[in-house]
Amino acid sequence: MAASVIKVAELGKSYQTAAGEFPALRGVDLDITAGEYVAIMGPSGSGKSTFMNLLGCLDTPSAGDYFLAGENVAQMSKDALAQLRNRTIGFVFQGFNLLPRMSLQDNVALPLVYANVDKETRRARARVLLERVGLGQYAESLPNRISGGQQQRVAIARALVNEPRLILADEPTGNLDSHTSEEIMRLFGELNADGITIVLVTHEPDIAAHASRQVRFLDGHIVSDHLTGEQP
Amino acid sequence: MIRPMLGEAWLAMGANRLRTALTMLGMVIGVGAVVIMLAIGQGAQYAVQQTISTMGSNLFIVLSGFSTSAGVRSGSGGGPTLTVADAEAIAELDGVANVAPTHQGSRQLVYGAQNWNTQVIGTTPAYLDARAWSLTSGGSFGDSDVRSATRVAVIGKTVAENLFGDEDPVGKTLRIQQSPFVVTGVLAAKGQNLDGRDQDDTVIIPLSTAQRKVFGTPFVGSVRMIMVQADSAEGMERVMSNVESLLRQRHRLRDDTPNDFFMRNLSAAAESEAETTRTMSILLGAIASISLIVGGIGIMNIMLVSVTERTREIGIRMAIGARQKDILLQFLLEAVMISFAGCLLGLTLGIAIALGINAITGMVVVISGTAALLAFAVAAGVGIFFGWYPAQKASRLDPIEALRYQ
Ligand SMILES: Nc1ncnc2c1ncn2[C@@H]1O[C@H](COP(=O)(O)OP(=O)(O)O)[C@@H](O)[C@H]1O
Ligand SMILES: [Mg+2]
Numbered sequence: 001m002a003a004s005v006i007k008v009a010e011l012g013k014s015y016q017t018a019a020g021e022f023p024a025l026r027g028v029d030l031d032i033t034a035g036e037y038v039a040i041m042g043p044s045g046s047g048k049s050t051f052m053n054l055l056g057c058l059d060t061p062s063a064g065d066y067f068l069a070g071e072n073v074a075q076m077s078k079d080a081l082a083q084l085r086n087r088t089i090g091f092v093f094q095g096f097n098l099l100p101r102m103s104l105q106d107n108v109a110l111p112l113v114y115a116n117v118d119k120e121t122r123r124a125r126a127r128v129l130l131e132r133v134g135l136g137q138y139a140e141s142l143p144n145r146i147s148g149g150q151q152q153r154v155a156i157a158r159a160l161v162n163e164p165r166l167i168l169a170d171e172p173t174g175n176l177d178s179h180t181s182e183e184i185m186r187l188f189g190e191l192n193a194d195g196i197t198i199v200l201v202t203h204e205p206d207i208a209a210h211a212s213r214q215v216r217f218l219d220g221h222i223v224s225d226h227l228t229g230e231q232p
Numbered sequence: 233m234i235r236p237m238l239g240e241a242w243l244a245m246g247a248n249r250l251r252t253a254l255t256m257l258g259m260v261i262g263v264g265a266v267v268i269m270l271a272i273g274q275g276a277q278y279a280v281q282q283t284i285s286t287m288g289s290n291l292f293i294v295l296s297g298f299s300t301s302a303g304v305r306s307g308s309g310g311g312p313t314l315t316v317a318d319a320e321a322i323a324e325l326d327g328v329a330n331v332a333p334t335h336q337g338s339r340q341l342v343y344g345a346q347n348w349n350t351q352v353i354g355t356t357p358a359y360l361d362a363r364a365w366s367l368t369s370g371g372s373f374g375d376s377d378v379r380s381a382t383r384v385a386v387i388g389k390t391v392a393e394n395l396f397g398d399e400d401p402v403g404k405t406l407r408i409q410q411s412p413f414v415v416t417g418v419l420a421a422k423g424q425n426l427d428g429r430d431q432d433d434t435v436i437i438p439l440s441t442a443q444r445k446v447f448g449t450p451f452v453g454s455v456r457m458i459m460v461q462a463d464s465a466e467g468m469e470r471v472m473s474n475v476e477s478l479l480r481q482r483h484r485l486r487d488d489t490p491n492d493f494f495m496r497n498l499s500a501a502a503e504s505e506a507e508t509t510r511t512m513s514i515l516l517g518a519i520a521s522i523s524l525i526v527g528g529i530g531i532m533n534i535m536l537v538s539v540t541e542r543t544r545e546i547g548i549r550m551a552i553g554a555r556q557k558d559i560l561l562q563f564l565l566e567a568v569m570i571s572f573a574g575c576l577l578g579l580t581l582g583i584a585i586a587l588g589i590n591a592i593t594g595m596v597v598v599i600s601g602t603a604a605l606l607a608f609a610v611a612a613g614v615g616i617f618f619g620w621y622p623a624q625k626a627s628r629l630d631p632i633e634a635l636r637y638q
Contacts, residue, residue, distance in 0.1 A: 058551055059632040079555045086553020097548045097635075099245055114553040122236075154508045159551065 005069055005166055005197045006032040006055060013050050024050040026220040027064065033201040034165065034200065037192040039199045039208035039228075042217030048201045051217070052170045055199060056091050057081045069165070072214030086114050090159025092169035096151040098143040099160075104130060108157045115162055130159035133187065149180030156187060160196075167191060169200040174208055185210045233563070237558075241566040244538070245573075252570060255534045258527030259574025259614070260581060263607050265520035267582025267599075270606075272589070273513020274598035284502040286431065288363035290462040291328070291499050292472055294322075296455065296477070297492040312454040313392040313492040316439070318482055319356075319458045325469040325474050326630045331454040332359035335442050341435065343395045343406040350391050351434045352408060355459075360386075362461040365540020370402035370417030373438055381440035385413040388432035389421045411445040413437060426505055468497065524610060527574065528618035535567050535622035546626050547634030552617075560627035568612060568617020575611030579604060 012026040024047045032038055036099060040048050053059040054066060057073060066073045068084065076084070085091070098107045109126035116124070130136045133153035135146070143151055152172060159167055169188070173181035181204075192198050200211060208214050209228060216224040245252045296312035319333040334355040341348045353359070356378050360366075373384045385406065392401050401415045413435075422431040443449045462471040472495060483492055539546070546559055554562075586597045 053632050058549070058635065059630075079557075082550065082553050082555040082558075085551060091551050092550075093635075097544075099545055099548060101243055110549070111552045114549075114555070114558055119236070162553070228470070 001069070003034055004031050004067070005036075006030065006162065006199070007035050007067040008054075008064065010064035011051075011054065012060050013047075013054060013059070014019045014062045017109055024220055025054075025061075028220075028222055030215065030222065030225070032197065035192070035195055035199055036117055037188075037210070037212045038200070039211035039214045040199065040217060041203055041205075041214060042223075048217050048218040049170055050220075052168055052199070052201055055090055056168045057084050058091075077092070082114070086111055087162050088164055090156075090162070090164040092152070092159050092172045093169065094171040094174040096143075096148070096155045096175075098154060100143055100152055103140050103142060104135065104154050107143065107154060108161055111158060111162045125161055128159075129161050130154070132160075133157045147180075147185060149176050152176060152180075152184055153187065154159060156184070156191075160191070164196070166197045166199070167177060169198070171201050171203075173202065173204070178206075181207065217224045219230040237565050238484055238569070240562065241569050245564050245569060251534060252628070254572055255530050256574035256577065258530035259524070259571055259611065260527075260578040262520070262524035262527035263578025263611060264582035264585065265269050265523045266517060266610070267579055267603060267607060268586050268589070269520040270513070270515035270603040271582070271586035271597040271599050272595065273509070273516045274600060274603070275512055275590075275596035276509040277506070278598050279596045280426070280502075280506045283424060283426050284287045284499075284506060287425065287498065287502060288365075288461065289334075290465055290468055291362060292460055292462075292468070292495055292497045293460045294318075294460065294475065295455065295494040296497065297494065312456050313450060313483060314454060314455050314479075315453050317453070318479060319455065321478060321482060322458065322460060322475055323358075325471065325478065327463045327471045327474075328460060329463050330358040330362035330459075330461040332356050332459045333439055334359060334459060335439060335447060335449065335455055336457075337447055339408050339446060341391065341406055341408055343404065346395045346397075348391060348394045350539055352442065352444065352446055353434055353436045354439040356439055359436065361458060362459055364420065365421045367417040368420050369400070370415070372417055378438040378440055380513055381438060381444055383411055383413045383441055383445065384416045384437065386417045386419055387437045388419045388434040390430055390433040392418050393611075397483060408435070408437075409446050413441075414589075426502060442582060456472060457463055465499070469497065471613050473495065521610075524614060528571070528614040531567050531570055531615065532618035534570075535563060535619055536625070538566070539563065539622050541627040542626075543629065543634050545636040547630050547631055547637065550629070550631035551635060556596060556627040559629075560623045563623035563626045564616060564619045567623065568615030571611045571615030571619070575607055579607055582607075 008030050009026040009030055011025055012023065014023045028051060036171065042048055054061050057068070057146065066160045069088065073081070080131055099110070105123065105126045108129055110124040112122040112125060127136065127139060129137050133156055135150055135153055138146055138150070143154065176184065185207060188198055202208050211228060213227050215222055294314060296314040316333050319331050323327060323331040333352055333357045336351055336353040338349060339352045341350055355372055357372055360372055367386065371384050373382070377384055387401060395401070395406060396404065401418055404415050405412045406415060407413065425431050437446070439455070443452055460471065460475060462468045476491065476495065479489065479493055485492065549559060570597065583599055586599060589595055590597045
């Protein structure tokens with residue numbers, strides 16, 4: 001039995017709104033083991049992004065526990081969380097989120113700056129990853145010179161640069177056409193084959209079909225959790 | 233960590249050049265103003281110090297009033313109240329280093345075809361000692377010259393230049409009021425005094441000769457002025473009061489009669505002049521520093537705008553692992569770099585303008601390394617001080633809030 005990378009219990013998150021407290025997550029339990037490829041589905045507003053942000057240690061839960069690689073995240077300092085985001089987790093956003101003023105190579109290398117890696121190694125690692133996502137020739141270009149699909153590949157290269165065990169992707173193909181989406185999904189498939197755990201949010205069944213396990217959210221609850229191909 | 237961040241700070245500064253330049257301008261003006269004001273202030277201080285050091289130290293003068301009889305002033309027709317004998321008596325007092333009775337006035341000098349109007353000082357050799365005045369060539373006259381009223385003269389540099397040109401004046405004979413005087417020496421240059429008068433435009437001759445041949449005073453043995461030098465600065469006050477009682481006693485003044493002479497502390501006057509320029513220079517610097525603060529506020533303002541504009545960027549950086557201190561350092565570095573660059577330009581500009589002022593007006597300016605160092609320290613200080621709040625604001629952003637910012 002592989003070790004669990006993500007384990008959440010009774011996880012809850014409420015937002016303060018003008019109309020009072022709004023519970024976006026209401027007691028979520030989930031266990032993801034190393035090497036799994038999980039698609040999270042559900043209608044808009046069901047709490048998927050809220051959940052991903054908690055998994056990515058970008059936000060803190062209002063209730064429940066989250067163990068990342070066996071460690072209780074609630075007990076960690078802000079610096080330790082930053083460290084986790086830097087080394088253990090790679091985040092891929094719907095909107096790519098590259099820094100517009102930096103070359104693609106510098107974008108990819110940026111997490112290494114925060115990991116105190118020296119300049120030569122940063123450059124070399126960034127090059128390797130840009131080659132891997134097929135964009136080596138654009139290393140010196142700025143993000144606005146390349147297409148959305150290419151930008152998302154750069155973002156994936158950035159997520160991978162510090163060799164994380166976990167990739168979190170919130171609707172990574174949401175802004176892309178179906179052909180480009182397929183390319184991105186192929187890339188995720190390769191990463192998973194390399195042993196990286198992937199959790200990916202989508203509401204397209206075609207995309208979710210790439211994952212080995214499908215979890216469905218509704219109104220802040222998990223309503224189904226099954227392997228791809230099985231009937232819920 | 234710092235090195236890649238410096239590069240990024242540079243990029244950020246370059247991203248909005250006009251804004252960066254305008255922000256820097258505040259620092260340029262501030263530092264420039266401080267540098268110019270310090271240069272002028274220190275220049276003034278230097279000039280005063282220079283003058284004071286040429287004056288001689290611990291000096292005061294006793295000026296003669298006019299003799300009165302039975303309490304009635306005899307008016308300007310009366311003779312001076314001070315005498316050579318008074319000077320000799322003062323010299324006997326404790327704590328007195330030099331005493332020089334003097335009689336001076338403006339006279340025409342003639343040498344060959346050259347004419348020159350200058351200040352003639354009749355005095356004793358102690359005068360040169362009191363003023364620490366050395367000679368560049370030849371020698372001075374001695375006490376025997378004063379006793380026998382020989383016609384010898386020591387001339388200042390300005391006189392030498394105007395009367396003798398390239399000739400060596402020593403041994404030559406010039407005429408004052410028709411009387412021939414042999415030049416025995418040329419005085420070292422002293423430059424201007426505190427009133428701006430050229431101290432080198434003078435000729436010094438024995439007191440007795442001056443009174444008999446040049447000024448023709450009907451009151452031989454009396455003098456207009458006695459210059460006194462005390463042993464030490466601490467002794468000045470005591471010596472001055474001793475001189476006062478001595479003179480009152482010698483002049484047989486009753487307790488209710490006022491002094492028939494005046495005393496003036498030259499060193500104190502010079503000190504107060506120095507104090508005035510010091511105060512002025514501090515004041516100038518302080519006023520200029522206000523513009524530095526204004527420059528700093530400009531930096532703070534722009535950094536706050538920058539933090540807001542780059543909220544999303546901050547969110548992205550945090551999402552990929554930047555710690556609070558990384559973000560803090562990044563924005564702080566940016567502020568310090570703007571401040572520093574502005575400072576460098578301001579320093580250059582300030583020095584250029586100060587030198588320009590010197591070239592155009594001839595005003596003494598002093599550009600000291602300390603002032604430059606100070607400017608840099610201030611720039612770093614201003615950058616950190618005014619950059620701190622915006623940087624901290626950036627570092628305290630919540631990652632997810634920052635990422636959501638549009
Ligand atoms: N920052 C927030 N403040 C208040 N309500 C929020 C905030 N973020 C999300 N929500 C609400 O929480 C619910 C879940 O949102 P989200 O997790 O983004 O859903 P999904 O990603 O599944 O579309 C939605 O109703 C949304 O309006
Ligand atoms: Mg969402």
